[in-house]
Amino acid sequence: MAELLAPGEQAGPNWEVQGVDLVARMAAHPEGINRTATISDMAGDRSVDHYGEGTLPNPPGLEPVLDLPGQPMSGDVHWQTISELGDGVWMRASAKLVRRGNARCGRGWETLTILKPGDAPLSEEMRFAVMFVRLMAERMRQMEVCSIAFEQPDGTLIERSFLPDGRPLPKLDEQSKPVRIRPLADATAILNP
Numbered sequence: 001m002a003e004l005l006a007p008g009e010q011a012g013p014n015w016e017v018q019g020v021d022l023v024a025r026m027a028a029h030p031e032g033i034n035r036t037a038t039i040s041d042m043a044g045d046r047s048v049d050h051y052g053e054g055t056l057p058n059p060p061g062l063e064p065v066l067d068l069p070g071q072p073m074s075g076d077v078h079w080q081t082i083s084e085l086g087d088g089v090w091m092r093a094s095a096k097l098v099r100r101g102n103a104r105c106g107r108g109w110e111t112l113t114i115l116k117p118g119d120a121p122l123s124e125e126m127r128f129a130v131m132f133v134r135l136m137a138e139r140m141r142q143m144e145v146c147s148i149a150f151e152q153p154d155g156t157l158i159e160r161s162f163l164p165d166g167r168p169l170p171k172l173d174e175q176s177k178p179v180r181i182r183p184l185a186d187a188t189a190i191l192n193p
Contacts, residue, residue: 005139011166016101018090019148023051023077023099031183033077038149038157038179041190042075045177047083048187056080056184058190059090059191062115065128068137070094070110082191088117089126091133103148108141109140145169157188 012018027033034052050056059082062138075096076106083091097104114130122130144164149157156178161169 005169006145006171007163007167008013008073009167010172011168012160015155015166016100016146016148019102019150019160020157022149023104025149026051029181033182036181037184037187039182039186040177040179042177044086045084045178046190047081048190049079049179050184050187051077051079052184053078054184055084056092057188057191058082058092059088060116061118062088063118064113065089065116066114066134068109068112068134070112071108071141073108073110074098075104075106079104079106085114085125085126085133086131087123088120089122089129090115095128098109100123100146103146103162105144105146107144108135112119112137145172152178154178164190168182 023033025116026036029036034054036052037048037050040047048056065176072095075098078096079096080094082090084090084133085123093109095106095109097106103174103185128139131141146160146162148162151157156179160179163169
């Protein structure tokens with residue numbers, strides 16, 4: 001975990017204005033921020049992130065296997081996420097984030113739940129994944145992390161993580177996947193293939 005959260009090189013000047021202002025871009029979308037999400041529909045690695053006032057659906061037939069207590073947060077951006085861990089297991093989290101330029105920054109989560117299919121035991125690999133998420137959540141509760149979206153040549157966006165002083169967290173970003181801004185209504189089809 002220490003390696004995963006090890007910072008990279010020194011921050012460049014005005015690090016928080018690189019990339020794109022994801023919140024502003026979603027607000028300017030024809031659907032508006034309350035009806036859009038960033039979505040990855042890659043099989044086995046699906047995710048939906050929402051920054052508005054809507055509610056993300058759950059994939060059907062799931063039950064909580066881990067529900068970590070959160071902490072109250074203050075911030076101007078309400079963030080919700082649901083992402084696939086594998087074998088039908090999903091992580092759902094929410095937080096309030098503070099905007100600093102194009103960066104969205106926060107410490108920990110308000111809610112964090114791991115959901116599994118109600119009729120299946122966890123595989124050994126998924127038990128390890130749940131344990132890792134629990135340990136990572138405890139560590140992330142103690143540190144502030146900022147995220148900035150960067151537009152790729154194909155129009156997708158990829159998130160990069162930074163410490164509040166602007167130093168990047170390259171190991172944390174190795175598993176980042178490209179996402180697209182799409183209508184929030186598409187989330188149900190993504191989460192229920």
